[in-house]
Amino acid sequence: MIWLERLLAISAKEARQLARDRVTFGMIIGVPVLQMLLFGYAINFDVRDVDAAMLDQSRTSLSRQLVGDLQATQVLRVVREAGSERELRELMQRGNARVGIVIAPDLERRLFEGNRPAVQLLVDGSQPALEKIAQGLGSMPLLKRAGTSATGVRRFEIRTEYNPARRTAVQIVPALIGTILTMTMVIFTSGASVRERERGNLELLITTPVTRGQLLAGKLLPYVIIGLIQTTLILGVGRVLFGVPMAGSFVDLYLGALVFIAASLSLGLFISTIALTQFQAFQMAFVTMLPSILLSGFMFPFEGMPAFAQAIAQVLPLTHCNEIIRGITLRGATLADMHVPLLKLVIFLVLMFSLAVTRFRKRLD
Amino acid sequence: MTVAISARGLTRRFGAVTAVDGIDLDVPRAQIYGFLGPNGSGKSTTIRMLCGLLVPSGGTVNVLGHEVPREVETVRRKIGYMTQRFSLWDDLTVTENLDFMCRIYGLDGATRRARMKDRIRSYDLASHANQRAGTLSGGERQRLALAAATLQEPQLLLLDEPTSAVDPQNRRDCWENLFALVAAGTTILVSTHYMDEAERCHRLAILDHGRIAAEGEPKQLARDIDATVIEIECADLTAVRRVLVTVPAIRSVAQLGNRLHVLMHRDSADPERELRASLAGQCADARVERVGATLEDVFVAATQLRRPDVERAA
Known part of the structure; x- marks a missing residue:
């Protein structure tokens, strides 16, 4: 029980610091809403006039x-x-x-x-x-x-399933959940962990009996909740402003999002074990972000990419997240239907978190 | 077990630089043991090796009966460490910081409340309990850091320059707190570059370039100093200085107000007479007097004069 208490103590401390950091806290709400409006209105393939x-x-x-x-x-x-x-x-x-x-x-x-x-x-x-x-x-x-x-005379009759009105927003908005989470989650965790090292807090923490697993998992937990709040925000705005339907179950969607959030956070933690300054962490986060957005099938069809780009896309968690979320929200798929991309996400999560824990040393050298 | 820390041949290299060079150390229990040395003499590196933050490049360390770094996690349950830089959380209040550290040390609810109440009282933090740590003064931060380091009632406290950002009154208070802890059985290892603080330690190691230049009780170190200490009083100290450069036995000269404080080699039979004779031509009114060595003299003799000695021996 002490094990869990330590973990929760880290989480509570992290959440408290986050609540006091007004800029970051504002970004948690502001970034998703802003991105939604930008992407939702600007990316429009149904060209008119x-x-x-x-x-x-x-x-x-x-x-x-x-x-x-x-x-x-x-x-x-x-x-x-x-x-x-x-x-x-x-x-x-x-x-x-x-x-x-x-x-x-x-x-x-x-x-x-x-x-x-x-x-x-x-x-x-x-x-x-x-x-x-x-x-x-x-x-x-x-x-x-x-x-x-x-x-x-038309030879084929074409019917667009799941999006009969062929509105771009319907395709874009569900994929925005993963895209926006990628932007915020990776940056938040990597930044927060590196900041703690820069300020010397880590030197004190690692001389206490706290374990690496407690430290990293404890840091992750509050951001999971933030990720779920952002998911809700995007779904809500998507529904109200862009009329994006929800064909599947919310439970499935939130479970899928949860796994993706944890995977992105683990990537952030991993980055924090490499980066020495917050600036480096931000740059590294950005390096993972751009290919995620371009290759994940968010805007460009996955099928049109060359083999090596497809291979990279397979490694990026956003690819699988988009697959799952589009499946559930638009096609009404269940999480069981989506077990292949889900499994890939779980593998990414386990691998990344283990890697972060192994790389994280309770030492300074 | 009367020794809290024992190290043999402790060495740490950073690339080509040897920060700590074969230190032997025995720190007795329930005493304050001081590390005195200039910046870069290896004080912090040694302390970090003792609490497992750095792995030694060579040598062995035993802390409270446990091998470090092998049993470092066991050791971490029994020690408190205070970093040179304030390393609690600026954006948490005094109470929140203490509460967090209690939970990290795994203290249960009742103990946690009791300890926090006690530390806030003994370290005079009650009026700042709900203030964020980032807005505290240097002395207040130092008290908070010490309060946090003692939360789990450690057997050994490692304090890395705890008073470097603290005014004299707060430094005095800090040392009162340290002696109270020692009275309760805690062993304290403290690094400093203040002579007056070093003087208060039960035992002292003077570090220089990663080696121990001198070790012992401060009084004993002053008695055993490898130099004769002379003070010269004169109206024209500049003239005296001009003469002193020509006397080969002189090892160092420092001015204290209208006096010159001189360290001389011990090999001279009557250094006072020798000096008076040399000064007679230039400043006949000079008063030359042998005085007792201060810890500063010990420090100067042990650090600045070490290398010429070595050269001379070779």
Whole structure:
């Protein structure tokens, strides 16, 4: 029992210090809310009102109808009309238009024969995500109305499951739980432990009978609770502002988040056994953060990465966290369904914590 | 068991630097044992090896009957350590700091309350009980650190320059506290660079460049000093100084007000007469007098004069 009491004494002390550190305490609430608003509103793949320039070489009622249909999708907005192909290219080069619509002079014949494209969409490839939009437009059956046959027929019917309205926020917000926790957890723990060493508190602590396990686990505990508070905050804001659904059970979600939080904290503790100053700890935390955010499938599909990047992603806890949380919140999966990524997280946690304990010496040399 | 700490050939190297160089140490129980030495003489390094914070590069250490570092965890239940720098938590109050340390030492609720009450009273912390440690004065912090180090009633207290940031009155109080602890049976090892503090120790080791230059009771050390101490009083001390540089037996000269305090080699039969003779030409009115050695003389003789001696012997 003394064992547990020592651990809890460390936790209570840590929590008390945290509550008195107003800046850090503010970050616990402020960082998740700010990030949510930033990511939730700024990252948006459902593009609307892309500026388009049009070169109508046909100038028929059919061509006007066609442009009308394109604009009706609200994806494009024709802002300029070009007189020549050269003018169209200039408009795109200057960035006045992101998409160019070229309508062939013999539009009606091409539509009728159906073996040559009647309309060409020029897409600004320097902008991410735009090309996908154009591809979506290309497969639109927009020419059905023109009374023609073959071109308008769709071969596949596509239905987006779990996110029928195809809203980006629905994909992004659940993944933000892990991303925001990565940012705060790793930095908080590594910083707090290194600060204790910098101030000389550790020299005193390690001459007492407290064990390494008690010391590290005791430090971890209050941050676990903070992590769960942040999770709640993100879920709440996601629900209220972005209408993100919750298909699975909260118990499963919190259990999954708990394992991820502990894994991130262990990584922070491990960093604190290497870093000598708070500044170093912050830099090291940052080095683990960036690949986590880029490679975890938070924004870019995991499947599109080269093999070595996928291998790195497998080592990062955020990858598995995103998998679990998206599964539970959006697809209504249970934790049992998610046992593979969960197991990987548990392995990471056990390994990282053991590594931190082994590297942590109750000595100064 | 009358010895609290015993070390043989204790050595610690940091890369190419040897911070502690083959120290032999026997610290008797229930006494105050002092380490006197300038900065960088190896005081802190030795103390850190004794409480297991640093692993010795060579030699053996036995603390309270346990081998260190092998049995360091057992030793840690029986010692209190006070670091050179204040190392309790600035953002916790006096009470919170003490309460935390009690829990770390595994004291149960009743003992915890009793000890905290007692320490707050004996170390005069009652009026600051709810003040954050970071806002305390140097003397208050030092009392708090000492109170915390004694919470588990250790058999041995290791104090690394406990009074370096403390005013004279608080230093006096601190030493009263130390003697009270010794009366209760605690052994105290304290490092210092203040002569007056060293004088208060039961025994003393003078450290210099990682070695023990002299060891014993302060009084005995003063009696056994390997030098003759002379004081010269004169109106024109500058003239006296000019003469003294030419006398080969002189080992060190220090001015105290209008007197010069001179350490001389012992080999001279009558150093006073010798000096008077040398001074007769320049300052006939000089008063030359042999005086008893102070601990400072011992310190100077043991540290600054050691190397020329070695050179001379070689």
